Structures are given as structure tokens and as C-alpha cells.
Amino acid sequence: MTTKITPDTYRSYRNLPPLAGLCTLAQAAKPGLSIEACTTRLKEIHYALKRLQEILTARITSEPIYELKTGFAHHAHLCAEHADALRTRVGEMREPPLGLEAVPHPAWEIFFDEILAARTTEELLVGLYDHAMPELHSLMFHYSEDTNPLTDAPSRRVLRFAMLEVEDMIDFGEASVDALVTPDFRTGFHEWEELLQNCLKAVDGKIPVESLERQYSATPYVYDPLPKRDERWKDQWNQGVNAEAFLYDENMPAKAKALMMLFKRIREVDVPEMMSSILTQTKGKPSKYYRDMTRQMWDEARHAMMGEVGFVALGVDWTAARITFNWSMRLNTECTPMERHAVLYFIEQGLMPRTGKRYEWEVAQESGIPLMATIQDFDWADEVLHAAIGRQWYIPEFGHINKALEYGDKCWSKITSNWQEVREKGLTSHENWWPALYSQACKAWGATADAKALAFATTYDGKRADLKEIHAD
Numbered sequence: 376m377t378t379k380i381t382p383d384t385y386r387s388y389r390n391l392p393p394l395a396g397l398c399t400l401a402q403a404a405k406p407g408l409s410i411e412a413c414t415t416r417l418k419e420i421h422y423a424l425k426r427l428q429e430i431l432t433a434r435i436t437s438e439p440i441y442e443l444k445t446g447f448a449h450h451a452h453l454c455a456e457h458a459d460a461l462r463t464r465v466g467e468m469r470e471p472p473l474g475l476e477a478v479p480h481p482a483w484e485i486f487f488d489e490i491l492a493a494r495t496t497e498e499l500l501v502g503l504y505d506h507a508m509p510e511l512h513s514l515m516f517h518y519s520e521d522t523n524p525l526t527d528a529p530s531r532r533v534l535r536f537a538m539l540e541v542e543d544m545i546d547f548g549e550a551s552v553d554a555l556v557t558p559d560f561r562t563g564f565h566e567w568e569e570l571l572q573n574c575l576k577a578v579d580g581k582i583p584v585e586s587l588e589r590q591y592s593a594t595p596y597v598y599d600p601l602p603k604r605d606e607r608w609k610d611q612w613n614q615g616v617n618a619e620a621f622l623y624d625e626n627m628p629a630k631a632k633a634l635m636m637l638f639k640r641i642r643e644v645d646v647p648e649m650m651s652s653i654l655t656q657t658k659g660k661p662s663k664y665y666r667d668m669t670r671q672m673w674d675e676a677r678h679a680m681m682g683e684v685g686f687v688a689l690g691v692d693w694t695a696a697r698i699t700f701n702w703s704m705r706l707n708t709e710c711t712p713m714e715r716h717a718v719l720y721f722i723e724q725g726l727m728p729r730t731g732k733r734y735e736w737e738v739a740q741e742s743g744i745p746l747m748a749t750i751q752d753f754d755w756a757d758e759v760l761h762a763a764i765g766r767q768w769y770i771p772e773f774g775h776i777n778k779a780l781e782y783g784d785k786c787w788s789k790i791t792s793n794w795q796e797v798r799e800k801g802l803t804s805h806e807n808w809w810p811a812l813y814s815q816a817c818k819a820w821g822a823t824a825d826a827k828a829l830a831f832a833t834t835y836d837g838k839r840a841d842l843k844e845i846h847a848d
């Protein structure tokens with residue numbers, strides 16, 4: 376007598392894992408969601424990722440706390456990557472035109488509008504990580520449970536990877552809420568949290584959308600372009616130490632140059648502050664534009680953190696340096712998004728010749744600090760990628776690289792030196808902080824300071840906003 380074939384009794388050849396290892400036969404033998412139900416739900420998830428990317432990006436500039444600025448840049452990148460993967464997946468499900476730009480539900484829109492408009496860092500953190508991210512995770516989880524693991528294996532794969540990173544983001548967010556949001560403070564915005572939860576109920580059809588009353592988004596959100604930093608970042612108009620002049624001075628020792636490069640790295644926190652404004656104020660580009668530019672923004676945040684790590688590894692307190700926000704402040708307030716992109720491209724293009732990133736890597740190797748070589752090696756690779764991103768998204772606006780560079784140079788020249796002006800206004804005295812920082816490093820190294828390096832006192836007086844990566848002339 377033969378055993379009746381059922382999904383539970385069916386055996387694969389010599390008990391090999393069935394179904395290419397996707398799931399059990401019983402799991403695959405249950406019907407799942409229809410393509411229509413799948414695309415509807417994936418679009419809802421895609422919309423959430425896209426909105427989170429936008430919110431995290433938009434809030435980088437005005438967020439004072441450095442750990443959050445860099446965290447937001449990271450998470451914006453992760454959301455952009457997963458949104459892109461879902462977009463591709465939806466496109467595989469008989470869905471052209473994709474309809475991915477549509478708002479899946481009005482209450483879902485209010486939910487994200489409210490978080491974007493959060494009045495404080497605390498509310499933003501709670502909105503993002505205690506409400507939005509867990510909801511996003513739950514949508515992904517339930518989709519994966521409900522869909523057929525064989526027929527819809529490609530979607531489940533995309534979501535499985537996404538859930539891993541959403542979990543990481545929630546961990547970061549919960550730890551940040553624990554560190555920064557006191558229960559007392561939180562009671563102050565209890566009503567707002569209730570509104571967020573009601574939005575989710577409305578999305579589920581449990582309450583009518585009409586019952587929702589916008590709070591922080593009652594007046595539309597306005598992007599704040601002014602870079603803010605926490606209290607560790609002092610004297611932010613200071614342009615008293617010309618890092619490039621030092622770096623390209625043949626008389627300076629490589630180890631001291633390595634220290635100056637770490638300053639240049641951590642100063643790069645101004646790039647996410649500026650790219651946030653380009654990304655937020657440039658509308659209507661293809662989704663890959665936002666994905667690529669967000670990747671670049673995250674890389675620049677990472678470069679700043681490489682500087683932070685380098686200082687700590689060398690036993691140096693980086694807060695002794697004066698890390699200016701002059702560049703992001705001026706570009707964000709004096710240039711259009713297109714002009715900012717032009718300046719960014721112009722500067723990054725200047726890093727490609729032998730005197731740019733390769734030189735920094737060579738100096739790093741020469742410094743005898745192995746970590747420095749690692750940092751500059753990857754920094755260089757990232758900048759090559761950024762030049763490619765510029766070729767993809769910036770140059771086509773002009774049709775030709777020369778025209779694009781010319782425009783970038785012109786925009787950059789618009790930012791004339793404000794060295795005298797900020798001093799006259801009493802915003803800074805351009806204190807030369809370098810000798811103190813260098814002495815501190817020498818002490819940590821147990822080495823005597825080089826007399827020439829110690830005496831360095833070249834400022835950015837008369838130079839463009841600051842020379843950034845451009846070779847000092």
C-alpha cells in the first residue's frame with residue numbers, strides 16, 4: 376500500500392532539503408497573496424522607506440548632535456537602498472507604470488508629515504524610532520508571513536535583508552531615545568504620540584482619516600538650512616588654520632600632516648550638512664539620483680567619523696580643534712541647490728589628480744600610522760565613486776564636462792572670503808588652535824614637536840570660503 380501523498384508526507388530525493396532551501400513543502404503548498412495584494416503592500420512599505428529617507432536627510436543640517444547627524448546620514452542611506460530594491464521588485468510584478476510615486480493612504484502621509492515636522496530632537500527620535508521604524512518592520516514581517524515563500528521568493532529575499540537593517544536602526548534609535556528623552560519630557564508630547572498612533576489606526580481602517588487632526592504639520596514643514604552643532608564644536612567661524620597650506624608644504628613632517636588630515640576628515644561633517652540641502656530642495660529627479668546622492672552623503676558622514684576615530688586612536692582630544700561650518704553655512708544660505716552641486720562637483724573633481732587623494736594616501740603611509748593609511752585608502756576610493764556620481768547626475772545638466780566645471784568654478788568664486796568680515800563682526804578671532812592640538816598629539820606620541828610644524832600660522836585670509844580639498848596656491 377502506498378502512502379497518500381500530502382505536503383507533510385512528501386519526501387524529497389534522499390531527504391535532500393526541498394524547494395532549493397526556501398521553505399518546507401507544507402509552507403509552499405499554502406496559497407499566498409495575489410500579485411495585486413503584494414504590490415499594494417510593497418508600495419506601502421516603499422512609501423515608508425522613501426519618506427524616512429527624506430525625513431532623515433532633511434533633519435541632518437539642523438540637528439546639533441553629531442552622533443545623530445551621522446546616524447541620520449547612515450539611516451537615510453539604508454532607507455534609500457531598500458526603497459530602491461523594492462522599487463525594482465515592484466517593477467517585476469506586472470506593474471508598469473509603477474505607480475510608486477502615489478501616496479498609498481492619506482493617513483500614512485500625515486504620519487510621516489508629522490514626524491518630518493517634529494519640533495525637537497526628542498520628538499524626532501521618538502517619532503522615527505518608536506513609531507515609524509517599528510511599524511515599518513511590522514509591515515515587512517507580516518508581508519513575509521502572508522506571501523507564498525516559493526512564488527514570491529524574490530520579495531521575501533529583499534524584505535529579509537531590509538528587516539535586518541531596520542532592526543539595526545531600531546536598536547540605534549531606542550538607545551538614543553534612552554540616552555536623550557527623559558520620561559518627563561516625553562509626557563509633554565503625549566498627545567502627538569497619540570496622533571501618530573491614530574494615523575496608523577486610520578491606515579488600518581479602524582478609524583476614519585477625517586478624525587485625524589494635524590498638529591506639527593498643520594503648517595507645512597519648512598527646511599532649515601542653517602547648520603547646527605552641539606556644544607563640543609566651538610568657534611565655528613574660525614578659519615585660522617589653513618590645512619591645505621600645511622599639507623602641501625614640503626617642509627612639514629608627515630606625522631604632523633597626518634594629524635592635519637584628521638582635522639580635514641572630521642571637518643567633512645559640513646558635507647552632509649550641505650548635501651542634505653541639495654537632496655531636500657531638489658525635486659523631481661529619478662529615484663536613483665536620490666539613492667546615489669544619499670550614498671555620497673553617508674560616505675561624507677563616514678569620512679568625518681574616520682577623523683574622529685583617528686584622533687581618538689592617537690590619543691588626541693579633537694574638540695581642541697576649531698571645526699568651522701563656514702562652508703555648509705555659506706553654500707546653504709548663499710547658493711541655489713544647483714550651484715551647491717556644482718561646487719561639490721568642482722571640488723571633488725579637484726581631488727582626482729595626483730596631488731589630490733593619492734597624495735593624501737601617500738602622506739598617510741609615510742606618517743607611519745597604519746590606521747591613517749587605512750583611512751586615506753578608503754577615503755580615496757570613496758572620492759573616486761563620488762566623481763562617478765557627479766558624472767552621472769551633475770555633468771548631464773551641462774552636456775559637457777568643461778562647461779560643468781566652468782560653472783562649478785564660477786559658483787565657487789561667488790563665495791568670496793568672509794575672513795575679515797566674520798572677524799569684524801566679532802564672530803571669531805580666528806584663533807590659531809594648531810600649536811595646542813599638535814603639542815597635545817606630540818605628548819600622546821611621546822615625541823618632541825617639530826619646530827616648523829609648531830610654528831605654522833597660515834590662515835584662510837583671502838581664500839574662498841575655505842579651500843577644502845583644493846590645492847592651496
Ligand SMILES: [Fe+2]
Nearest residue numbers: 643674675678
Ligand atoms: Fe569626503
Ligand SMILES: [Fe+2]
Nearest residue numbers: 723757758761
Ligand atoms: Fe566626496
